[in-house]
Amino acid sequence: METEVLIIGAGVTGAGLARDLALRGVHCVIVEAKDINAGASGANNGLLHSGARYVSNDPVSANECRDESRLLKTLAPACIEDTGGLFVAVAGDDEAYIADFPQLCAQHGIPVKKLQRQEALELEPALAGTLIAAYLVEDAAINPFRLSLENITQAEAHGARLMTHTEVVSFERKGSCIQAAHLRQKSGREIIIEAQQVVNATGPWAGTVTSLAGLLVPIIYSKGTLLVTQTRVTSSVINRLRPPSDGDIVSPGGTVSLVGTTSVGLDAPSPCRPTVAEVDLLVTEAAAMVPALADMRYVRAFAGVRPLLAAEQTADGRALSRGFVVWDHEEEGVSNFITVTGGKLTTFRLMAEKTADLVCSRLGVKSPCRTRTVPLVSSKINQWTEAGLAARLWLKQQNPKEPFLCECEMVPKTAVDRIIDELITKEEPLSLSAIGLRTRVGRGSCQGAFCGFRMIAHLYQRGELESGQGLSLLRQFLERRWHGLRPILWGPQLAQEELQEALHCGLFGLDL
Amino acid sequence: MNDTKFDLIVVGAGMAGMAATAFAVGRGLKTLQIGATPGEMYFASGLLDLLGVHPLKRPNRLDNPWAGIGALIQDSPKHPYARVGLENIRYSWEVFVAILNKAGLRYCSWPEQNAVLATCAGTPKITYKVPASMWPGVIGLKNKSPALIIDFEGMKDFSAVQMVGTLSSHWPGLRAQRLEFPYPLKELDCQNIFMAEALGSPQVRSDLAATIIPLLEDAELVGMPAILGVRKSADIAADLERQIGAPVFEIPTMPPSVPGLRLKEALERELLRKGALLLRGRRALAINSTGRKWVSVVVGAGQSQETLKAKGVVLATGRFLGGGLAASRSGIHETIMNLPVHQPQTRRDWHRPSFLDPRGHPINRAGLEVDDLLRPLGSSGRCYDENLFAAGSLLAHQDWKRTKCGAGLAIATAYGAVRSFIELNS
Numbered sequence: 028m029e030t031e032v033l034i035i036g037a038g039v040t041g042a043g044l045a046r047d048l049a050l051r052g053v054h055c056v057i058v059e060a061k062d063i064n065a066g067a068s069g070a071n072n073g074l075l076h077s078g079a080r081y082v083s084n085d086p087v088s089a090n091e092c093r094d095e096s097r098l099l100k101t102l103a104p105a106c107i108e109d110t111g112g113l114f115v116a117v118a119g120d121d122e123a124y125i126a127d128f129p130q131l132c133a134q135h136g137i138p139v140k141k142l143q144r145q146e147a148l149e150l151e152p153a154l155a156g157t158l159i160a161a162y163l164v165e166d167a168a169i170n171p172f173r174l175s176l177e178n179i180t181q182a183e184a185h186g187a188r189l190m191t192h193t194e195v196v197s198f199e200r201k202g203s204c205i206q207a208a209h210l211r212q213k214s215g216r217e218i219i220i221e222a223q224q225v226v227n228a229t230g231p232w233a234g235t236v237t238s239l240a241g242l243l244v245p246i247i248y249s250k251g252t253l254l255v256t257q258t259r260v261t262s263s264v265i266n267r268l269r270p271p272s273d274g275d276i277v278s279p280g281g282t283v284s285l286v287g288t289t290s291v292g293l294d295a296p297s298p299c300r301p302t303v304a305e306v307d308l309l310v311t312e313a314a315a316m317v318p319a320l321a322d323m324r325y326v327r328a329f330a331g332v333r334p335l336l337a338a339e340q341t342a343d344g345r346a347l348s349r350g351f352v353v354w355d356h357e358e359e360g361v362s363n364f365i366t367v368t369g370g371k372l373t374t375f376r377l378m379a380e381k382t383a384d385l386v387c388s389r390l391g392v393k394s395p396c397r398t399r400t401v402p403l404v405s406s407k408i409n410q411w412t413e414a415g416l417a418a419r420l421w422l423k424q425q426n427p428k429e430p431f432l433c434e435c436e437m438v439p440k441t442a443v444d445r446i447i448d449e450l451i452t453k454e455e456p457l458s459l460s461a462i463g464l465r466t467r468v469g470r471g472s473c474q475g476a477f478c479g480f481r482m483i484a485h486l487y488q489r490g491e492l493e494s495g496q497g498l499s500l501l502r503q504f505l506e507r508r509w510h511g512l513r514p515i516l517w518g519p520q521l522a523q524e525e526l527q528e529a530l531h532c533g534l535f536g537l538d539l
Numbered sequence: 540m541n542d543t544k545f546d547l548i549v550v551g552a553g554m555a556g557m558a559a560t561a562f563a564v565g566r567g568l569k570t571l572q573i574g575a576t577p578g579e580m581y582f583a584s585g586l587l588d589l590l591g592v593h594p595l596k597r598p599n600r601l602d603n604p605w606a607g608i609g610a611l612i613q614d615s616p617k618h619p620y621a622r623v624g625l626e627n628i629r630y631s632w633e634v635f636v637a638i639l640n641k642a643g644l645r646y647c648s649w650p651e652q653n654a655v656l657a658t659c660a661g662t663p664k665i666t667y668k669v670p671a672s673m674w675p676g677v678i679g680l681k682n683k684s685p686a687l688i689i690d691f692e693g694m695k696d697f698s699a700v701q702m703v704g705t706l707s708s709h710w711p712g713l714r715a716q717r718l719e720f721p722y723p724l725k726e727l728d729c730q731n732i733f734m735a736e737a738l739g740s741p742q743v744r745s746d747l748a749a750t751i752i753p754l755l756e757d758a759e760l761v762g763m764p765a766i767l768g769v770r771k772s773a774d775i776a777a778d779l780e781r782q783i784g785a786p787v788f789e790i791p792t793m794p795p796s797v798p799g800l801r802l803k804e805a806l807e808r809e810l811l812r813k814g815a816l817l818l819r820g821r822r823a824l825a826i827n828s829t830g831r832k833w834v835s836v837v838v839g840a841g842q843s844q845e846t847l848k849a850k851g852v853v854l855a856t857g858r859f860l861g862g863g864l865a866a867s868r869s870g871i872h873e874t875i876m877n878l879p880v881h882q883p884q885t886r887r888d889w890h891r892p893s894f895l896d897p898r899g900h901p902i903n904r905a906g907l908e909v910d911d912l913l914r915p916l917g918s919s920g921r922c923y924d925e926n927l928f929a930a931g932s933l934l935a936h937q938d939w940k941r942t943k944c945g946a947g948l949a950i951a952t953a954y955g956a957v958r959s960f961i962e963l964n965s
Contacts, residue, residue, distance in 0.1 A: 302887075303885075303886050303887045304887070307868060310868065430693065430695055431695075432695065477696070477793065480660065480696065480793065481695050481696055483701060484695070484696065484697065484698035484701045485695075485698070487698050487700045487701035487704055488698050488700055488701070488717075490700075492701075492704065493704050494704055494705070494707050494708070495661075495704075495705050495707075495708065496704075497661075497701055497704065497705055498660070498661070498662070498705055501660075502895060505894050505895065506893060506894055506895065508894075509893070509894035512894075513890045513892070513894075516866075516889065516890060517866040517867055517868050517886070518865070518866065518867065521859045521866045522859040522860045524859075525858060525859045525860045526582070526794075526860050528894075528900075528903075528940050529582065529860075529940050529945075530793065530794075531895075532895070532899075532940045532941055533588075533939070533940040533941075533943065533945060534584050534658055534660075534664065534791065535658050535660040535662045535664070536658075536662050536663070536664055536665065536943075537660075537662065537895055538598075538895045538896070538897045538899075538941060539592065539598060539600065539897060
């Protein structure tokens with residue numbers, strides 16, 4: 028297979044880059060070892076930063092976030108819920124930091140409005156009574172799954188090609204060039220892709236990929252754990268008004284809230300799993316801002332790895348810049364290889380633009396970046412990633428003949444069928460996780476106990492599975508969901524787990 | 540009811556509560572059973588597991604559950620089975636199966652041997668006593684007889700194709716066929732319950748039989764989701780078999796389970812007939828010792844509360860799903876009296892890294908510690924009350940989901956509790 032640009036990694040950076048290049052008329056292939064947003068792009072708080080969070084310690088990120096969030100709100104409204112955000116301090120928080128905050132925001136041109144205590148409590152009744160300061164900012168919620176999917180869909184419409192579950196095994200060098208990449212697919216099939224330029228957009232795995240070209244990229248792995256509540260607790264993004272630390276953001280994710288994050292150093296990008304201690308820390312810290320979070324039902328925890336780059340290492344990675352780097356490996360003797368890493372969800376477009384600029388200058392492509400002006404098309408196939416959409420559509424249509432395959436998230440059979448058709452057309456491997464990523468099946472409070480089984484039944488019914496394939500898919504799916512369930516099992520979610528175990532182990536004997 | 544004094548109050552309407560009430564009225568005790576929700580039995584598959592796996596470590600599937608119990612008692616002296624003892628467990632099963640039989644629910648089993656049957660997931664399930672309506676499936680699987688598995692258009696939690704595909708290595712002679720259910724169903728949820736109700740009609744059965752007959756070909760028997768009626772299911776099955784001309788068997792489904800509902804209805808009828816009082820939709824809010832002779836149970840629903848008195852109480856409130864135990868981030872507690880709960884040291888130790896780890900999760904073995912008479916221990920380490928007993932999954936040192944002993948645990952400990960009460964009060 029041949030292409031102009033091989034992009035490794037289908038997180039939001041790779042997806043954004045594919046769209047950027049495609050809009051400039053450059054052909055690219057994205058290969059992804061797992062699935063879309065399998066790394067940090069799918070494990071974050073879905074926050075479109077106004078920049079206010081970084082005013083005290085990371086001015087570059089603050090400015091980038093300010094510009095990019097404004098741009099994305101106009102260009103990608105389907106992926107964004109413009110909730111607004113609050114920075115709140117509670118009794119005991121650092122008064123000096125509170126006092127400096129509006130000034131620092133003003134310095135960076137980030138709009139901020141001081142609220143009276145009563146105003147803030149009226150706006151967000153779930154806030155703690157111990158509130159001592161509140162500022163209104165332009166934060167918003169962004170759906171990272173829809174964002175990546177829409178970028179890829181539009182890139183594909185312009186000729187790009189995505190191959191998931193396709194891992195780079197080695198690079199074939201010719202002089203200072205990478206001539207071809209050797210890849211292995213999940214099915215075991217091996218393929219070779221010849222590309223003029225190779226971009227490594229693998230986030231925390233950047234160092235792993237560069238090492239295949241004999242290059243060293245020092246990545247610092249910072250694990251961030253988040254929690255998903257069963258119901259949404261605030262209408263806007265709530266940030267703790269203090270220097271960035273653990274459990275200081277509660278962000279809306281459609282019908283749920285996300286509580287994050289922690290920052291713990293890791294030696295390697297995987298495995299990366301949330302722990303009981305991290306969950307407890309998050310609940311305790313976040314409950315200081317939003318007391319209801321202490322007794323909330325959580326349906327899941329998840330953890331992602333932030334890829335951080337820095338000259339000097341610090342203990343927890345908080346102090347490191349969240350800025351990004353476009354690393355030209357020409358100086359190290361590989362002339363057609365670029366690594367882009369670091370950065371944030373909010374700045375993904377800018378990262379893609381800068382990377383594409385370098386790629387295009389190398390290719391001699393003159394067309395300028397268009398992602399600053401061309402809106403991100405929203406396509407129907409990607410809409411099912413939106414929490415609560417299925418329920419709203421159902422209420423509107425009230426079609427009693429339309430069965431749900433996932434009752435928690437009210438995902439109808441027709442939606443699942445469209446996604447399955449799409450996966451088959453694109454020759455992507457069928458798995459419950461692949462369907463769940465694109466439809467929210469398995470993301471509700473049953474966490475797959477019922478819908479997991481039901482999806483397998485449906486796949487057999489459609490003729491997509493034979494013999495014992497379904498059992499191994501089901502086991503895989505249950506084990507994957509388990510990583511996120513295990514640390515949040517108390518209260519009603521533990522009762523739910525007990526039912527799941529009674530069914531899957533007691534009755535079906537999947538443990539034997 | 541305020542002034543009535545009972546011999547025994549059974550708190551809980553799952554399998555253990557049902558069994559305890561049945562044993563108590565069988566021994567002539569004036570018994571009241573309290574059930575919090577209408578749905579406890581919807582989760583019961585209808586199968587009566589005794590012991591399917593021991594030890595878990597390897598894990599070893601047991602051909603002979605009784606020999607397995609012998610080994611289990613040796614290996615785990617704190618297991619509730621060890622408290623009840625092999626002879627009592629045997630006796631409790633005889634009595635309980637006889638009660639079910641009398642209530643119209645016939646069960647089949649191999650002598651001294653576990654049975655294996657196919658679940659709707661297509662997995663082989665190890666169990667002991669099997670409803671007569673499911674038994675032909677056990678024989679069919681054993682003989683690998685050619686069979687037709689049917690399901691119905693619109694069913695979400697049952698797929699004959701899935702079952703047949705998954706079972707292909709265990710039971711190659713299966714065919715799957717999806718049919719239109721011969722009666723219009725208004726609801727999309729709980730379809731199996733509505734189908735079971737509909738099959739009470741002879742017309743619906745004839746229509747179903749007529750659809751199946753041309754599909755039989757070489758099939759020697761016909762399997763279908765467990766929907767053969769809630770009441771009179773034996774008659775319904777017999778009628779269908781006669782019309783089709785081949786044995787028909789039911790396959791256990793996801794909840795809500797028709798065989799579970801069948802158990803509930805049949806047992807409740809039988810309990811009422813024997814003079815038990817069944818209180819439904821009430822929760823036991825408190826249980827208090829009132830001196831040596833009486834235990835009082837405060838029950839309530841919404842605003843209204845009343846206090847009932849009995850000589851003894853059997854606590855059969857289940858675990859987290861049943862509501863007998865509850866867990867917060869900091870620990871597990873018993874919900875009515877805050878009895879001490881045996882549990883892993885910290886929440887980190889509750890669950891293993893792999894969900895399907897065959898050893899089971901340490902939290903599964905959390906629960907109430909009891910003495911040899913199945914009386915929960917108080918914080919002193921001695922029994923909390925002379926006449927307070929516990930039965931079923933609430934008990935510590937067992938993992939019924941993994942060792943496949945749910946019904947056995949319920950029946951044996953229910954019997955043990957009632958027996959202890961009678962011994963102490965005679």
